[in-house]
């Protein structure tokens with residue numbers, strides 16, 4: 001297991017702060033043990049924002065089982081939504097395999113993430129593993145063949161790569177809630193989330209070479225750990241994020257990833273610009289004139305300096 005450097009810790013702290021929309025105490029930077037302070041950071045502030053909005057509650061919400069639009073039951077995951085608040089929770093449910101993922105698991109995760117993305121009532125998604133021993137121990141090695149991972153109705157493929165991209169591009173914050181091992185492909189899954197909240201027993205690492213695998217993609221990057229009252233802390237972050245403007249949160253996520261993601265990052269943030277433009281009268285004039293078979297009249301829209 002590798003620890004974080006001060007720089008990495010500072011970077012992740014800044015990343016968390018940008019999504020939650022508040023400043024972190026200065027002593028948090030560069031000190032891994034200061035991640036404990038994150039759990040109390042909103043309570044430490046006596047400012048207008050906190051006077052207006054009050055403290056963020058951390059009680060566990062009432063979770064209701066959810067299905068995606070196909071209505072098919074999930075086998076390898078648990079998909080839930082908090083009653084009355086915009087939080088979805090997606091849990092890998094294979095604790096007997098330390099939540100290793102097989103193709104079935106990955107397919108179900110993709111369906112659930114898709115549903116959470118499309119559900120307007122959801123503002124933030126928690127991604128976790130069942131039990132306290134593991135968040136996820138990576139690809140289930142008993143399903144590994146020469147062409148990748150395959151189960152009864154699939155051919156060999158590294159389908160978790162699609163899931164990684166899906167989470168990275170999903171325009172809502174995804175929080176990894178990690179207890180126990182997050183290793184191999186499981187480590188990569190927490191790395192593609194926007195924030196990781198970890199229990200004290202969390203262990204992060206790249207273990208691929210031990211089993212003749214490796215991740216040359218998102219696998220070798222920052223790591224985080226430490227924090228008690230895991231679910232309460234995670235829920236508190238979800239609620240704080242959900243207090244913010246949804247479009248601003250969406251654009252923050254795009255912006256945070258844009259530079260690292262190159263053309264894909266540009267496509268995401270460019271797509272967000274298109275989305276905003278569709279909501280304007282100027283954008284609508286183009287569509288309306290086309291549908292009405294008339295010339296568009298863009299003359300009433302200013303050419304801003």
Ligand SMILES: CC(C)(COP(=O)(O)OP(=O)(O)OC[C@H]1O[C@@H](n2cnc3c(N)ncnc32)[C@H](O)[C@@H]1OP(=O)(O)O)[C@@H](O)C(=O)NCCC(=O)NCCSC(=O)CCC(=O)c1ccccc1C(=O)O
Nearest residue numbers: 096097098100137138139140141184185188207208213215
């Ligand atoms: C996680 C452990 C350290 C936990 O140890 P411990 O608590 O002692 O439990 P165990 O008794 O070892 O495990 C209990 C039970 O679960 C089985 N199990 C655990 N992990 C796996 C797994 N990954 N695959 C299959 N089975 C697993 C274990 O065999 C036990 O079963 P019993 O029948 O009860 O004996 C420890 O379990 C451990 O080290 N596990 C292996 C960790 C690992 O090496 N993971 C795989 C790394 S490779 C990978 O994830 C690639 C994924 C991928 O798709 C990919 C490919 C190419 C490029 C990129 C990627 C990518 O993911 O990004």
